[in-house]
Amino acid sequence: MRPKLLLTALIVLLLSALIAVKRINHSSQATHNIEKSSNNNFSLFEAVPIEDAIGPESFAFDPLGEGPYTGISDGRIIKWQQNQQSWINFAITSPERSLEIRILRLMFEPFVSLTDSVSQPRNYCLHSKDISECPPYSHKLWDPCVGLMSCACGSHILCEYEGYAEISTEFTTGIAGRDGCEGPHDHDQMEHICGRPLGLGFINTTGDLYIADAYMGLMVVGPNGGIATKVATQVQGVPLGFTNGLDIDQRSGVVYFSDSSSQYQRRNHISVILSGDKTGRLMKYDPENNQVTVLLNNLSFPNGVALSQNSHYILVADTTNCRVMRYWLQTSKAGTFEVFAQLPGFPDNIKTSPRGGFWVAIHSRRERVLEWVLSYPWIGNALLKLPFDIMRAYSYLAKWRGSGLAVRLSEQGEVLEIFEEKSGNRWTSIAEVEETRWNFMDWVNNNAFCRQV
Incomplete structure (x- = not known):
């Protein structure tokens, strides 16, 4: 059989296996x-x-x-x-990603007397590469750590700053630094990075x-x-x-x-x-x-x-x-x-x-055709050598043939x-x-x- 005819036959066989009408x-x-x-x-x-x-x-x-x-x-x-x-973010599995903490509400309680007055509560973001290293408590702070390294620990904020005040927070987590990971699409090409x-x-x-x-x-x-x-x-x-x-x-x-x-x-x-x-x-x-x-x-x-x-x-x-x-x-x-x-x-x-x-x-x-294909491993291996993305073909066909x-x-x-x-x-x-x-x-x-x- 000519190579082109063989290739065509194998492609037809693959498509038949994926979209066969008859059920098992x-x-x-x-x-x-x-x-x-x-x-x-x-x-x-x-x-x-x-x-x-x-x-x-x-x-x-x-x-x-x-x-x-x-x-x-x-x-x-x-x-x-x-x-x-609604859904909220809870965790991530990739060590390459950083976690962004968005503060929703700040409640300031003066700890010591300072010359500066307390500013109005406002939203801001804190970043950490490894939140698991944070101890289960929060430092005292006045200003919300503008420009300084900080990280979130459970439901508290750990922050290094020269002012002092006690802070309690409510926050949700979001994901930062996730180029290529965001969006409602198939992330298969980034899975090894995003997790x-x-x-x-x-x-x-x-x-x-x-x-x-x-x-x-x-x-x-x-x-x-x-x-x-x-x-x-x-x-x-x-x-x-x-x-x-x-x-x-x-x-x-x-x-x-x-x-x-x-x-x-x-x-x-x-x-x-x-x-x-x-x-x-x-x-x-x-x-x-x-x-x-x-x-x-x-x-x-x-x-x-x-x-x-x-x-x-x-x-x-x-x-x-x-x-x-x-x-x-x-x-x-x-x-x-x-x-x-x-x-x-x-x-x-x-x-x-x-x-x-x-x-x-x-x-x-x-389905029957796919059952037959799987009974002969050499057929499956031949299909994998065809010059097209078999995963993409499967994903496309599964949208209207899945059951x-x-x-x-x-x-x-x-x-x-x-x-x-x-x-x-x-x-x-x-x-x-x-x-x-x-x-x-x-x-x-x-x-x-x-x-x-």
């Missing part, structure tokens, strides 16, 4: 159970958009029940303020937030936010190439997390699937001894993770193979690995349900119920689903989350 065969047992359990009452949900960025990937509520918090494409972790019905927070999880006893950043590794930030600190960037001499999902054992403080690939970064995640890459790992971090241990390796795109309620096992999404795997931590099966559930599409994050079992977000259904859904599985891996739109107002992708006593929430379309109303 519904005669399989797992899919059959899903269809019987469908629930499509989407009128009960409202979308809350994300401004100035895209790509909410997972979310978490803090120990006080506030939030949710989510990481977005420009490297920020933002928090939902229910009383204000890309994915999995999130709070320690209930301390309020610390652990973060799986796709490029920065496993990180943690205190309950007041700021710049996150790196916990692990490599394990057994192998760098974390695509840190993804995490979950926390609240009894021990151990953090379980996945590294999806050591060969491909997040911005090339389609390559992980098409190439048949098997360099993924499931790991645990023990804060007691600051050690990271590899539980499983040679995995195909390990994604979201979820610990069982009794901590006997942990689930990990096997995205490439459209299934969820179970790794036993305790009982006589400890150390063994098995298939937990086969799914009709590509699983993303996993969350426990308060009604029992687990919610699995399925990013999109796997996300959410499945609740029992503790035995059986399908209990599903949320999937069939009335025409489809959800192009779903990254995570969480159910609470008050509402039910899930991420949709990479730029908003939906909540039950």
Whole structure:
């Protein structure tokens, strides 16, 4: 076959795999159970958009029940303020970024008698490269540190100035010095600089937030936010190439997390699937001894993770193979690995349900042509060598061909119920689903989350 004809055939094959009209065969047992359990009452949900960025990937509520918090494409972790019905900045993961503190209100209380009178409260900005180094108190000051080095510490201001007065503040955080990171667009070319927070999880006893950043590794930030600190960037001499999902054992403080690939970064995640890459790992971090241990390796795109309620096992999404795997931590099966559930599409994050079992977000259904392509790794590798941006092609086509859904599985891996739109107002992708006593929430379309109303 001529090179041009071969190239054309491969391109047609790729497009067919991405936009095939026919769905996966519904005669399989797992899919059959899903269809019987469908629930499509989407009128009960409202979308809350994300401004100035895209790509909410997972979310978490803090120990006080506030939030949710989510990481977005420009490297920020933002928090939902229910009383204000808006998002505020909480933290960033890139050490190259500085944090801008905007003072909203100043209340001056004279500490000593000075000749100068107190000026009217006004807004100003303070900058710090490492807020985590600030002590948990504020210095005394009269004038708000004009022209001097200063930094913010929790809800106080640390400032060096020759005047004296006591100051208390209320402020929100904004991001400064972020050339190329701002704006409601795809930040994939800047992710390695801006950071890309994915999995999130709070320690209930301390309020610390652990973060799986796709490029920065496993990180943690205190309950007041700021710049996150790196916990692990490599394990057994192998760098974390695509840190993804995490979950926390609240009894021990151990953090379980996945590294999806050591060969491909997040911005090339389609390559992980098409190439048949098997360099993924499931790991645990023990804060007691600051050690990271590899539980499983040679995995195909390990994604979201979820610990069982009794901590006997942990689930990990096997995205490439459209299934969820179970790794036993305790009982006589400890150390063994098995298939937990086969799914009709590509699983993303996993969350426990308060009604029992687990919610699995399925990013999109796997269609027949794509299933065939993935069964022959040489085809996927050939597609990756074509002279065009496969990630861009996938992103464009997913906007009008995506078909996300959410499945609740029992503790035995059986399908209990599903949320999937069939009335025409489809959800192009779903990254995570969480159910609470008050509402039910899930991420949709990479730029908003939906909540039950």
